[in-house]
Amino acid sequence: MPDFEPKLRNVNVTRYITPLREGGSMPAIVEADDGFMYVLKFRGAGQGPKSLIAELIGWQLAKLMGLKIPELVFATLDEGFGRTEPDEEIQDLLKASTGLNLALHYLQASITFDPVATQIDSETASKILWLDSLITNVDRTVRNTNMLLWHKEVWLIDHGASLIFHHRWEHPPAEQALRPFRNIKDHVLLPLANHLETVDKEMHLILNKSIIDGIVAQIPDEWLMIDAPFETPEEHRQAYATFLLTRFQNSELFIKEALHARTENI
Numbered sequence: 001m002p003d004f005e006p007k008l009r010n011v012n013v014t015r016y017i018t019p020l021r022e023g024g025s026m027p028a029i030v031e032a033d034d035g036f037m038y039v040l041k042f043r044g045a046g047q048g049p050k051s052l053i054a055e056l057i058g059w060q061l062a063k064l065m066g067l068k069i070p071e072l073v074f075a076t077l078d079e080g081f082g083r084t085e086p087d088e089e090i091q092d093l094l095k096a097s098t099g100l101n102l103a104l105h106y107l108q109a110s111i112t113f114d115p116v117a118t119q120i121d122s123e124t125a126s127k128i129l130w131l132d133s134l135i136t137n138v139d140r141t142v143r144n145t146n147m148l149l150w151h152k153e154v155w156l157i158d159h160g161a162s163l164i165f166h167h168r169w170e171h172p173p174a175e176q177a178l179r180p181f182r183n184i185k186d187h188v189l190l191p192l193a194n195h196l197e198t199v200d201k202e203m204h205l206i207l208n209k210s211i212i213d214g215i216v217a218q219i220p221d222e223w224l225m226i227d228a229p230f231e232t233p234e235e236h237r238q239a240y241a242t243f244l245l246t247r248f249q250n251s252e253l254f255i256k257e258a259l260h261a262r263t264e265n266i
Contacts, residue, residue, distance in 0.1 A: 044096025058159025
């Protein structure tokens with residue numbers, strides 16, 4: 001089992017360096033009080049804390065699987081942080097993000113993963129596809145791989161578009177967990193993922209209810225109570241845990257769906 005510790009470090013953001021104007025969330029490169037640079041994801045961005053919750057859960061599971069992923073930290077923005085920012089749009093974003101945010105360690109000099117130019121082994125491709133099927137990640141396509149090449153290794157970034165059901169909570173979590181994930185047909189690594197069943201067996205020896213409960217326990221109360229359809233943070237956490245555990249326990253459903261998509265695409 002890979003070394004796994006669900007608890008994240010906490011840092012304070014000390015300097016805003018530059019925005020990364022990609023997509024609607026507009027993350028930024030910042031410096032923190034530990035001396036490192038990070039890519040900061042803002043709670044005040046378009047999808048709000050839900051994107052951060054998806055990022056946190058996706059990151060924890062990727063780490064558990066032994067996949068390459070930059071360190072994730074809780075990053076606090078002081079109330080007066082954005083006062084001197086000349087760009088009004090950025091100033092508004094900083095003000096709306098006062099408090100607890102998320103940040104990924106900045107992989108300096110990394111480049112975007114190109115599936116044509118860079119080979120990735122089938123086992124790794126299968127692990128990534130399995131993860132994205134579990135958390136219903138719609139954002140790992142040819143147009144936007146959300147993977148970087150750093151020191152000749154493939155690193156995963158940005159799982160904020162996962163758990164797409166939680167933007168509306170239209171169905172009970174256990175029911176939602178069993179619904180098809182049609183977007184898997186567009187996954188950039190689908191043609192390479194020919195070890196899915198092996199990865200699935202391995203994950204059933206690693207992942208369990210206790211680990212899932214430990215992961216969702218890390219979601220901060222303040223994120224859970226913003227536009228929440230639940231009365232308490234604990235009820236909200238339990239909904240995420242129920243979805244993940246139910247989907248994991250029925251992983252044969254998304255494995256069959258992915259295998260079918262591979263057959264159709266190849």
